[in-house]
Amino acid sequence: MNDIISEIEDIFHSKSLAIYGVSRKGGLGNILLQGFIDQEFPNLFIINPRITEPDVEILGVPVFPDLESIGKPIDLAICSTHPKYVKDIIIECGKYGVKAVVIFSAGFGEKGEQGKKAEQELLEIAQKYNMRLIGPNCMGFYCPETGLSFFPALPTESGPLGFISQSGSIANILAFSSMLKGIRFSKSISYGNAIDLGFNDFLEYLGEDPKTNIIACYMEGIDDGRRFIKLVENINKPIIIWKAGATRAGSKAAHSHTGSLSGNDRLWNNVFEKYRVNRVYNLEEMISMIQAFINPMPVDGRRVAIISGPGGPAVSSADACEMNNLKLADLTNESKAKLREYIPEFGSSMSNPIDLSLQATFDPILEKNAYEIVGTDPKVDMMLIWLTMLTPRYKDLLKLQEDISKPIAIVSGIDVNVSADSFSKKVKRSFIHIRAKKVPDIIKNLNQKGISIHPNEHLAAKALYNIYRFYNSNAN
Amino acid sequence: MNDIISEIEDIFHSKSLAIYGVSRKGGLGNILLQGFIDQEFPNLFIINPRITEPDVEILGVPVFPDLESIGKPIDLAICSTHPKYVKDIIIECGKYGVKAVVIFSAGFGEKGEQGKKAEQELLEIAQKYNMRLIGPNCMGFYCPETGLSFFPALPTESGPLGFISQSGSIANILAFSSMLKGIRFSKSISYGNAIDLGFNDFLEYLGEDPKTNIIACYMEGIDDGRRFIKLVENINKPIIIWKAGATRAGSKAAHSHTGSLSGNDRLWNNVFEKYRVNRVYNLEEMISMIQAFINPMPVDGRRVAIISGPGGPAVSSADACEMNNLKLADLTNESKAKLREYIPEFGSSMSNPIDLSLQATFDPILEKNAYEIVGTDPKVDMMLIWLTMLTPRYKDLLKLQEDISKPIAIVSGIDVNVSADSFSKKVKRSFIHIRAKKVPDIIKNLNQKGISIHPNEHLAAKALYNIYRFYNSNAN
Structure with a gap:
């Protein structure tokens, strides 16, 4: 570990923190402070030289007029004051042995030459005390x-x-x-x-x-x-x-x-x-x-199988794959024969893109079988799946992925959770859907298996291509 | 009104409807039927030759073995049967004086030469009876x-x-x-x-x-x-x-x-x-x-003002505008002076893109003032506004739009309505937000005033450019 890396590691493991810019009337400093309170950061102190009476607390955090009065070592300081106070704060922090200061305050280099000079001055002070600075003009x-x-x-x-x-x-x-x-x-x-x-x-x-x-x-x-x-x-x-x-x-x-x-x-x-x-x-x-x-599946080919209930998005997904440098997989004859057993004869297509027809909306087994047949096909490297909406059938995919470990991208068109007006209640009645509050955990579980969900087929195809490129240095 | 247009108008104003393919055990035909029931279509009839006993109803709709048994004129028929029955149905409809048939059934031209021949046959039958066909393989x-x-x-x-x-x-x-x-x-x-x-x-x-x-x-x-x-x-x-x-x-x-x-x-x-x-x-x-x-505002220039609370998306929105053939408006000195009165001195930018700084998240008046100053600037033709999330402040925009009537595109990053897990409850507490069930109506109201909401800045910029191009034939 080189010096800078170990210094940054130390900052991330700060055990005590002083924050400048918190006041009785509230403001940005107080909002920053609330963040640390929500994370239950252990040793928090507010520095406000205008508050000199003892035992004052803001949001339950003790206030001191200066670092000296705290009487304990401070690892990190956050500075959210007007820029004119920053220099003196940096000097105080340096003298007291603070390891790093986050300068939240803006009004420096981004404002022109004078701001750049002020920044230079802050840096020189910090270097004198062997203290690291983050910012200014940052969170x-x-x-x-x-x-x-x-x-x-x-x-x-x-x-x-x-x-x-x-x-x-x-x-x-x-x-x-x-x-x-x-x-x-x-x-x-x-x-x-x-x-x-x-x-x-x-x-x-x-x-x-x-x-x-x-x-x-x-x-x-x-x-x-x-x-x-x-x-x-x-x-x-x-x-x-x-x-x-x-x-x-x-x-x-x-x-x-x-x-x-x-x-x-x-x-x-x-x-x-x-x-x-x-x-x-x-x-x-x-x-x-x-x-x-989040957890991409290793892959050495770019042959994608597209599975879709609706036929239109299947065509558009084929466009998206070609525009993103992917190839449409040519399924084995064995897979095609198996698909023919399950997929409805009409309004469907067995050749890639695989169009399950409207029937897929009402027959969950149809989708499950198609995922399995296509996912296990040795001529298929990756899968792009167009779903009208996220349904409990995501579990079939999670299970299949344990066997196949291939990159899978899902496009999901309708988010029934976007609104709760009277119509969306009817929509929810018409389709099998997932309870809104479960959605983040489901997406998380899918991501951890190498399955991602995208708002359109172009981003899904771009994601698959980027995964392929990540594992193949000679990709073009 | 030419013949085809008046014929289509007649189909849309059909007063009676017979549907083929509805069965006791359910299926796609029953789902189509439910759609008409939900719309309270007045004169609905099911035709199913296998059901011959009298007074049978499915989903509350009377079943007849054939059109003849209905004994009333039928304007439109929907055919959702296996493709092998379609020809006989078309003949029956033609004979009975049905004006048009929607052939939902698939398994025709998209399946190759034999299917195309079958289609030609259906068309000839329909033409013989002066009846119009929609489909096959359609909704x-x-x-x-x-x-x-x-x-x-x-x-x-x-x-x-x-x-x-x-x-x-x-x-x-x-x-x-x-x-x-x-x-x-x-x-x-x-x-x-x-x-x-x-x-x-x-x-x-x-x-x-x-x-x-x-x-x-x-x-x-x-x-x-x-x-x-x-x-x-x-x-x-x-x-x-x-x-x-x-x-x-x-x-x-x-x-x-x-x-x-x-x-x-x-x-x-x-x-x-x-x-x-x-x-x-x-x-x-x-x-x-x-x-x-939905209701685009007429515009003859392509000078866009970008207003953003967050600074990063302001930069990215400037990219999106240039990539979409738009120009960044140069505000009048008067507008800049007025902005200087309201916008915080630090962490902000008065020149386009206008960056209101993080302060905008906590100070609603800041945004309102910026909208007004920038929106009424004569050197601004259109506005692109980046919002962290949709807040009740949309009302300020609705009101302003009555005076300025300029194309406005909003980019909204976080949709607090997407999920209801424990974290999003906290998010909802941290920001002023809109109740989920109100969202569709709010978007509708915005759209009717020429304000659209987009998932990213590139679509917002594309929308603004397309509106400009719609009103300016010599645009390039």
Whole structure:
């Protein structure tokens, strides 16, 4: 473990925490604090020099006018004050032996030259005291295992996903969106302007972190391209990157957001392509790709079998596969003969894409048999399954997957859980459906077996291709 | 009104209906029947020659051994039997003066030469009796106004969307998916193998139908390309087409699904481009584009203002706009000065994309003010708004839109209604949210004002560009 990695590991295992910017009247600092309270972080202290009377508590957390008054060692500080107070806070933290400070406060490098000078000054102070800085203009860390947090109401359960984000809000939104799909984090990092620890440091750390199986990132630009390339070349875990600033307009926006230079997009694409980094373009795509890589099934061919009840989406899924560099599997004659025994004679198709006809909606055994026959076919490497909606039949897939261990992507069109108006009650009566509150756990179970669920066939096909490419260095 | 249009109008206004293929033990025919019962279609009769005893009812609908025994005129027949019975049914319907038959049964042209010959025979019989055929291999018609249906539990309320689908299942899935977004239909048509009435006939009909404001289609291929081009050239309503069979694999799949020749995809794209048809590639895109065109706001410029609480999605939305041929609006100095009064000094951006900072999550007035200042800026033609989730603040937008009447697209990341597990309860506590059962009506109200909601920024930008192109023939 090199120095930076062990320092980051220490920060994630901070045992005591002081937070600046919490006040009696509330505000962002109080919201950050609530996050730590929800995670039951053990040793929390509020520093507010305006509150000098003894034994004051806010949200049940003791308030001190300065670090000195706490009288105990503090590992980590969070600074959520007006930017004009940050310098003095950094000095105080340095003197008191704090190991790292998360500067939540914005109003530095992203605001121009003067802000950049202020950042330089903060960095020099920190270096003098051998203290690490995260930010400014960031949300900091979320780590359920050790109780770090950047927002209230985040899951306390850990998971395999490590996330690195230049944008604080995206770290936050991803945590909430993916929560509803049963996705859990090892660590989530929002690093903002990165005057000290930055993207590459955290990428290197997550690359070696035994608790992280998959790395996802939101980035606008990075400082050291060579180091980045060396890292993605050597990290053997799946890496998913949402790289914004792809266009002239986006690049300009990135500059005023985090002061980033987003670079030449074609160069980025070449690097991503060469090192099999999975590039995504928005949150929806990112969640699709995360699901696919929670526990991807090793595969050395790209022959996909498409199974669909509805015939139209079967045709569209064939398009999506070809557009994503996949091949339609040619089933063995044995499989075709077996399918012929089960699939209705009319309104169906035995050749790939396999169209089970409307009958599939009413005959659960039909789907189960088709999954088994197609899934065990030696000429099928991967499966793309179009479901009208998620039904209890997902259990058939979970069971089959134990035998076949092939990448499976599901497209699910109607989410009966989206609304509860009078019509959706009727819909729920017409189809076998799953209780809303069970959905995140079901998705989680599917993901853990290498089965992912996607909002459309193009993302499902992209996920399957990316899994294939991950395991096959000479893929094209 | 030409002959075909008035004939289709008559079919949609059928007053009596006989259905073949309903049995005591249930099956697809019974499900079709339940659809008509749910729509309270007035004069329903079941024809089943195996049931000869008098006064039998299935699902409360009287059963007769043949049309003759009903003793009343029948306008429309639905045939959901094994294909081997279809010919005799068509003959019986013709003799009895039925005006049109929907042949739900599959097993004809899509199965090869013999099936095509059988289709030709059916057509000749129908023509002899001056009767129109729909299908085979289709779901037929859904028309809430007159009580026609193709599935149980569909809304009984009418709306502005006319839909034409070669695939029955997509007609069905779209009806259910869009129901959950408050979208309602004037007519939905699934025409299958189209041996008699086909895509162009229904397109022409919906083009002239005063109840239809927007036309969406799923198609694999059509017979008469010249007629299609003439129709899209002359129809002044927005047309959205999901054209499958775009690739070699998809085209092959289309052929075994509906026997369609899907044609050269580049030619299709040229036609769509020239006549400003909105091409989409999957159901998710189709629902996005339908929402955008329910009541599009006329616009003659493509300068978009992006407003976002979170900064990361603001950058990505700028990318999405440039990728979709839009321009980022340059706000007037007056607007910028006004924004400066309201927007927090730090962690925000006053230049487009306008980043309201995390503060927006906690300060509703901030968003409201930003919407007003930016929306009324004369240099802004359209707005793209990134919301972490749908909140009661949608009302501010509805009100503002009355003054500005500009196209507005919302991207909404987290759907708190997706699940009800213990975490989402916490999420609901942390954010102001909307009750799940209100969501479809809210989306409907927004759509009626020209505001659409999208799952990601790329679909939002595509929707805005397509609206701009719809109103500007020289757009490129």
